[in-house]
Amino acid sequence: MSQLFSPTTLGQLQLKNRIAIAPMCQYSAVDGLATDWHMIHLGNLALSGAALLMLEATAVSPEGRISAYDLGLWSDEHVQALQPVVAAIRRHSPIRLAVQIAHAGRKASSAVPWEGGANIAPEHGGWQTVAPSAVPHADGETVPLALDEAGLAKVKADFVATARRVHALGIEAIELHGAHGYLLHQFLSPLSNQRTDRYGGSLENRMRFPLEVFAAVREAVPREVAVGVRISASDWVEGGWDVAQSVVFANALKALGTDFMHVSSGGVSPRQKIPVGPGYQIGFAERIRRETGLPTIGVGLITEPEQAESIVLQGQADMVALARGILYDPRWPWHAAAKLGAQVDAPPQYWRSQPHNLKQLFGETRLGQR
Numbered sequence: 001m002s003q004l005f006s007p008t009t010l011g012q013l014q015l016k017n018r019i020a021i022a023p024m025c026q027y028s029a030v031d032g033l034a035t036d037w038h039m040i041h042l043g044n045l046a047l048s049g050a051a052l053l054m055l056e057a058t059a060v061s062p063e064g065r066i067s068a069y070d071l072g073l074w075s076d077e078h079v080q081a082l083q084p085v086v087a088a089i090r091r092h093s094p095i096r097l098a099v100q101i102a103h104a105g106r107k108a109s110s111a112v113p114w115e116g117g118a119n120i121a122p123e124h125g126g127w128q129t130v131a132p133s134a135v136p137h138a139d140g141e142t143v144p145l146a147l148d149e150a151g152l153a154k155v156k157a158d159f160v161a162t163a164r165r166v167h168a169l170g171i172e173a174i175e176l177h178g179a180h181g182y183l184l185h186q187f188l189s190p191l192s193n194q195r196t197d198r199y200g201g202s203l204e205n206r207m208r209f210p211l212e213v214f215a216a217v218r219e220a221v222p223r224e225v226a227v228g229v230r231i232s233a234s235d236w237v238e239g240g241w242d243v244a245q246s247v248v249f250a251n252a253l254k255a256l257g258t259d260f261m262h263v264s265s266g267g268v269s270p271r272q273k274i275p276v277g278p279g280y281q282i283g284f285a286e287r288i289r290r291e292t293g294l295p296t297i298g299v300g301l302i303t304e305p306e307q308a309e310s311i312v313l314q315g316q317a318d319m320v321a322l323a324r325g326i327l328y329d330p331r332w333p334w335h336a337a338a339k340l341g342a343q344v345d346a347p348p349q350y351w352r353s354q355p356h357n358l359k360q361l362f363g364e365t366r367l368g369q370r
């Protein structure tokens with residue numbers, strides 16, 4: 001009996017298996033509005049057999065975008081643009097949905113990511129970036145504005161309003177982007193947070209704003225909506241954020257009612273040295289899970305079915321999230337189910353139209369009807 005294909009829960013959200021699709025920016029939105037790319041890209045992944053599809057980093061405000069092409073949910077117009085995508089997925093797939101709500105802080109920019117630029121200065125058509133402190137992400141990048149009390153209140157209100165829009169779309173989970181050097185991570189890390197007020201300095205102070213945002217979001221949506229946080233468990237820089245602080249943060253989130261932790265790493269400093277390799281971040285997930293008891297999602301070069309099975313079987317994480325692996329092979333869960341002798345959802349259209357082909361490949365019992 002495969003553990004990877006056994007059910008689990010994130011808060012009140014019930015999931016058929018332990019496979020999540022990690023949030024992946026598509027740089028295909030127009031003024032933050034979903035386009036037909038979202039329909040085909042997310043529609044394709046919705047048929048993968050994974051249990052949870054996490055939508056890309058979705059900006060809570062226009063100036064929170066890392067590029068001019070990010071998805072956003074800062075107005076009701078954005079809800080209307082995403083609604084047909086959600087409706088189509090609902091009609092054709094049992095997959096559960098999450099949106100990663102995000103503000104990129106000092107990494108925000110109107111730059112075109114694939115042309116190598118980041119952080120275009122306002123005088124060159126970018127927008128004013130904000131951050132905990134007036135410290136740029138990298139030398140030579142534009143200097144962000146340190147958020148004052150009014151600025152902090154606005155960012156928090158933007159997260160809350162966006163969470164309400166996710167709920168209005170009928171989406172069952174929300175992930176706060178607290179990883180990869182985005183704004184909430186910038187508050188956590190001493191490398192980017194050099195404030196001397198109650199939002200900077202000690203660990204307690206650096207955690208304060210992310211915890212306030214989490215608490216406000218948690219309160220803004222009903223309990224049945226799973227709310228969790230993606231963190232970078234390490235900055236991979238001496239003197240930066242690390243896994244011990246991550247455990248303290250996760251326990252503080254637990255007290256506020258987080259339903260899950262999604263454990264990544266890096267992104268706050270160009271000085272980072274990440275030892276990339278198979279499952280390179282899973283040790284962080286394992287420690288956070290062990291020391292908090294929270295449902296935990298592991299991510300990062302999880303590409304092999306046996307590797308994913310072992311991660312959940314050994315209790316290193318409750319779920320695995322795949323990003324590049326599932327872009328490369330959008331039927332990864334089918335292939336994993338075939339290898340592990342498990343059953344997975346397949347769209348009835350495929351099953352009905354080509355029963356012999358599918359049976360030949362996967363055997364009689366492997367592809368379940370939902």
Ligand SMILES: Cc1cc2nc3c(=O)[nH]c(=O)nc-3n(C[C@H](O)[C@H](O)[C@H](O)COP(=O)(O)O)c2cc1C
Pocket residue numbers: 022023024025026056057100177179180230264299300301302321322323324325
């Ligand atoms: C195209 C692409 C876009 C990504 N966008 C996001 C994002 O919007 N939010 C986020 O937290 N991580 C993002 N990531 C990181 C992935 O979610 C994931 O953590 C990382 O790729 C490692 O997983 P993998 O080895 O399975 O690809 C992105 C990765 C890729 C490849």
